[in-house]
Amino acid sequence: RVVHGMGQWEAYNARLLPALPEAVRPAAQLLFLQIGDTPRGWRPEGVAGRLQALGRDGFVPVLDIGLRGNQPTKAELDGRADKLFGIDHEVASSTRFDSRLRDLAGVIREFGQPVLVRIGGEFNGWWNGYHPYAYPQAFRKIVGMFREAGVTNAAFVWCYEPSAPGDFDEQNTQGQWKWFPGDDVVDWFSIDWFNKEDFTGPLVGGRQGREPTAHGRSRKFLDLAVAHHKPVIIAESAPCRYDLSD
16 A cells, blocks of 8 residues: 655645545645744744644644754855755754754644654755764754653654765764664654656666666665665655656
8 A cells, every 4th residue: 555645835735635536635744844043933833733734634744854944045055165054963962952842842742643753854965964973963862852752643754865975874983873863763764756767777877887876875775774674755756857748
């Protein structure tokens, strides 16, 4: 049986749902949240309202907690020497965002229905600017805070996108994971697929024919999920560079 969900764009969701027969109605809906500073400010009551609305409509929320705030534009990022602009290292090593995380834990606990919590989705993609070795510590801290707050209705998701490097299984000489938070805090592995090359075609390529392709990196990530005995969810997917009229 295939259970599927839909994305975060409300206008498109409103057009999608009437076109679908009830038998294939999406079971889940994606919701993005940035834990850092944004022009909108921090509004946990808004998150609570969105969760309640999704619950009333019969959806399982898939909540992505972005470990970033005001994201730089491409031009701004190109002008920076330090390309790592995420706040994952601050989450891991300071208390600056702890009150927001406690707010969020309380919102999810009070919601009471199942929630998939994706922490820092597409963790090692350059577009997120997360820090190696700090990111998994931030993930662990967030899960720990949720558990301490009595959240029992959340499953925690670790999500990869194969445009990013295939270094998700690397460790340093001290045995610290570069990106993997640990079996005790990851309930689901997750992958985002857009290009057909993410899941079809050769596994290796490049000038020497030895570099893993996006498909090769996807396969490696899925093999890691099998090795860690974790289920896998496709968190995001959409046709990319494909004519839907064909």
